[in-house]
Amino acid sequence: MKVIxxxxxxxxxxxxxxxxxxxxxxxxxxxGDSMQVYRGLDIGTAKVTVEEMEGIPHHLIDVRDIDESYSAADFQKAARQAIQEISQRNKLPIIVGGTGLYIQSLLWDFKLGSEGEPEDDSLREKYEAFAEKNGNQALWKKLQIVDSLAAEKIHYNNRKKIVRALEVFELTGHSILKPKDRPKKLYDSFLIGLNTDRAVLYQRINQRVDLMVERGLLSEVEMLAKNPNVQAAQGIGYKELFPYLAGDSSLSESLEEVKLHSRRYAKRQLTWFHNRMSVHWFDLVQQPELITEIEETLADWLADDTSDFCR
Structure with a gap:
C-alpha cells in the first residue's frame, strides 16, 4: 500500500x-497536525480553508472540541483507518503535517502506551500525591529529568500518563515509549520534506504570525482563555497571548513570544525529521521549479511494482 x-x-x-x-x-x-483536529481553531493553526482544498477530500481536521484531548495514539488509529479507506477507493493517501511523533507512529509499527509493563499501586499513589501538592507541571518536570523521551511526547496536564510513565521508569529503568524492537515499516511510503534557509524560514514564520492577527487570531485566543487548562490552550500561538488578555503584557510583547516559540518549534521539527526518518528534502520557497522534479520522482515511484509491500 503506497502512502506519501x-x-x-x-x-x-x-x-x-x-x-x-x-x-x-x-x-x-x-x-498529521496535532492542533488542526480542534473545531474553531482555524487561524492559529493555519488550517486549510475550503477554498484552498480545491475539492480535495481532507481527513482528521475538526474532529475534536476544544475541551477534548487528542493523543498520538488517537491519531495513529484514525489515520490508519483513513489510509485503508482511501486506498480502497483507489485513491492515494497523502499525509501532511509537522508533528513528528504522529508521522512516525503512523508509518511504522510504533508501539504507543504501556501494554505489558509492570504496575505498582504504591508508586502511583506516591506520584499522585506529589502532583496534588506541587501541581502537574512540577510532576512533568520530574518526568523530564528521568525520561525526556516520554516528557517530550506527554502533555504536562496529562497527569495520568505522566504518573504511569514515572511508574514504569522506576520499575523497569527504561522509557515507557521505548520500542522493544526496531519498529518495522507498515506502508510503502515516500517522505517529502520541505525546508528553506533558516533566515528565510524565520522571516516567513514572523510574517505568518502577523497575518494571523490581522485575520482574527485574538478571537480564538479569547475563546480558549475561558478554559486555559485544556490541552488545546497549550498550543503555540494561543498560550502566549493569555498574558495580553489579562493585561500583564502588551500585544507586541506577546506576539514576540509567539514568534520566538514558533521559531524554536520549527527547529525542533527539523531536528526530529532529520534524525529519525529518511526524507527527500526540497526547498520550494526559493526554488519553486523543483515541484517538477518532485512530481517526476513520485510518478516513477508510484509506477514501481517491485516493492515487497502489499497494495
Missing amino acids: AIVGPTAVGKTSLSIDLAKRFNGEIIS
Missing part, C-alpha cells in the same frame, strides 16, 4: 504542495 507523507517545519508550503500532488496523483489528504 509531506513533512517539515511550519510555514514552508506543505499545504500548497499537498493540494498540487493530490490533484496530480488522484489523492486524498490526511492531516
Whole structure:
C-alpha cells in the first residue's frame, strides 16, 4: 500500500504542495497536525480553508472540541483507518503535517502506551500525591529529568500518563515509549520534506504570525482563555497571548513570544525529521521549479511494482 507523507517545519508550503500532488496523483489528504483536529481553531493553526482544498477530500481536521484531548495514539488509529479507506477507493493517501511523533507512529509499527509493563499501586499513589501538592507541571518536570523521551511526547496536564510513565521508569529503568524492537515499516511510503534557509524560514514564520492577527487570531485566543487548562490552550500561538488578555503584557510583547516559540518549534521539527526518518528534502520557497522534479520522482515511484509491500 503506497502512502506519501509531506513533512517539515511550519510555514514552508506543505499545504500548497499537498493540494498540487493530490490533484496530480488522484489523492486524498490526511492531516498529521496535532492542533488542526480542534473545531474553531482555524487561524492559529493555519488550517486549510475550503477554498484552498480545491475539492480535495481532507481527513482528521475538526474532529475534536476544544475541551477534548487528542493523543498520538488517537491519531495513529484514525489515520490508519483513513489510509485503508482511501486506498480502497483507489485513491492515494497523502499525509501532511509537522508533528513528528504522529508521522512516525503512523508509518511504522510504533508501539504507543504501556501494554505489558509492570504496575505498582504504591508508586502511583506516591506520584499522585506529589502532583496534588506541587501541581502537574512540577510532576512533568520530574518526568523530564528521568525520561525526556516520554516528557517530550506527554502533555504536562496529562497527569495520568505522566504518573504511569514515572511508574514504569522506576520499575523497569527504561522509557515507557521505548520500542522493544526496531519498529518495522507498515506502508510503502515516500517522505517529502520541505525546508528553506533558516533566515528565510524565520522571516516567513514572523510574517505568518502577523497575518494571523490581522485575520482574527485574538478571537480564538479569547475563546480558549475561558478554559486555559485544556490541552488545546497549550498550543503555540494561543498560550502566549493569555498574558495580553489579562493585561500583564502588551500585544507586541506577546506576539514576540509567539514568534520566538514558533521559531524554536520549527527547529525542533527539523531536528526530529532529520534524525529519525529518511526524507527527500526540497526547498520550494526559493526554488519553486523543483515541484517538477518532485512530481517526476513520485510518478516513477508510484509506477514501481517491485516493492515487497502489499497494495
